[in-house]
Amino acid sequence: MRIIVGYTADRRGAEAIALAASVGGSGAGNGASPHLDIVMVLPQDTPFSAVYPGSDHGYKSIIAERIDAWAAEALTLVPEGSSARVLVRSADSEAAGMIAVAKETGADLIVVGGQHGRMAGMLGLGSVASALLHSSPFPVALAPDGFGEGGIPVLSRVTAFIGARPGTKGVVETAAQAATAQRVPLRVVSLMAMDFADEGEIIDESLVEAIEAKISSIVSAVGASAEVEVASGKNIEDAVQVLEWIPGEIAVVGSSRLARKRRLFLGSTAQRMLRTLPVPMLVVPRSYRRSQQDR
Template sequence: MTYVVGYGPRNDDRSALELAFQFARSRPGPVVAVSVVPQGWGTPVAAGVDREYEAWAAGEGQRSAELAMADSAHHRDLAAEAVWVTGRSVPATLIDQATDRDAVLIVVGSAEDAAPGRVRLTSKTDRLVHSSPLPVAIAPRGYRTSSRVARVTVGFRGDDAGWSLLDRVAGIARSSAAHLRLVTFLVDPARRPVTTDVSHAQAQVIDVWTRQAVAAQAEAVVHVRTLGFADDEIEYGIAAAPDWGAAVSSVGWTEGDVLVVGSSSTHRLAQVFLGSSASKILRNAPVPVVVVPGAGA
């Protein structure tokens, strides 16, 4: 079991490594920091320039690997390695490295302009999330922790994709001795979901959604018990609010929490598509977020 970390050549934030080591404390396995540097052109015409460029890239890669090992020294009790590789595409190269190493997770950090403690994708990590066959974990900007994963919160929708996600995450939480929390986020739509002259129609629709969510969660809790979770290891609830920020913050978060979301169940590329709800949850999450591709990936 290996955790592959995307580590930038000029990284000034070790949050991705911190998150990877947190996972490694929960489910033991080596952490491999991978720095991807540009490839040379490889053409005879630009041979001289290409050699200079490759030498520069090699120097960048070596320095990045050394920095990664220095950052890993904060966790001397856990196995760590740092490598640098060349590649045309950072997301594709990270996926190749993870596949070659039989990794269970790819871990990346947030954008440099993300607010401290918040998750924000870069253009590269956005492509990674939408193309990886493996789960991708995103650390909040400046993330630091010495804890293990104590509780896994699943964004549960109650549809087929939600049930598939629940089974996968429950198995991971069980093997990590982490508690499992099911949360269904209900946010009032910006526009009425129906056109009608009936008074309070939107409130009635929200009420129907809530009853359906409660029923789905009750069924899910019964299912989770059959997977070996005791009652004191299961939490569940509805997070209803007028906007996503309020809904996500209303859940309550503590150190050791990790949030898991799945891909869209309605998009034709469901196995790789991060739906609008998951994207909004991710942007408002104050804890690490793991994006799990659909079962078809």
């Protein structure tokens, strides 16, 4: 698995590396050997580009020495079981630089840290994450504040959230591929009942059974097996809080129906989930298929 890591020399960068290693399967003992392309993006007018380790940028300057130090520090954060290099690029924006490298390398995923200043373990959107979640043609994973501080957790379960709108199959398929690659259980949580009911309305049992049958057929269609659960609660936030979560879990959600084909656009449901979701979130572009990014 090839993962792009958006890196800054601070806690956010360390959290992104930790999540990339966790999702990639470092230390899981399942034979996975992820490769991390740790990307540092400089302003477009900075005449500097380099690859670490193994590259000589040909001159020394204050900025070159500082980047050398940041690159060396980033590589010390990569756990055993992952290969890694640091790529330095100039671009109009950090998001544009990461997307460009992802296209160059045929990446599976882009990982970034979230916004700080929130409750530990909670997700938040900084400017870079927000830009990626509204434009990336690649899946984007967001690390919660404090992720990896107590050690990099081994991926334990993949939970896919789906609703009644188009794109359900792509979300389940992406989640199933991740779960299969890391040999962990897959859970599919349906938000369909909440799409059909008004907020706070009691959901009819017959509707729950019909939804469970529909989701089971979708899971079978992608060749996977999964625990199927129908979320319930007074609202989206309540439903997320009621669900059981285990250490090392990751949640997978789809893009808004407003997204352009094979592009991300974080919808209102996913944005509401961000307020209470206690695990990392991975957002899948609309109509995404891994084969479309293969090189």
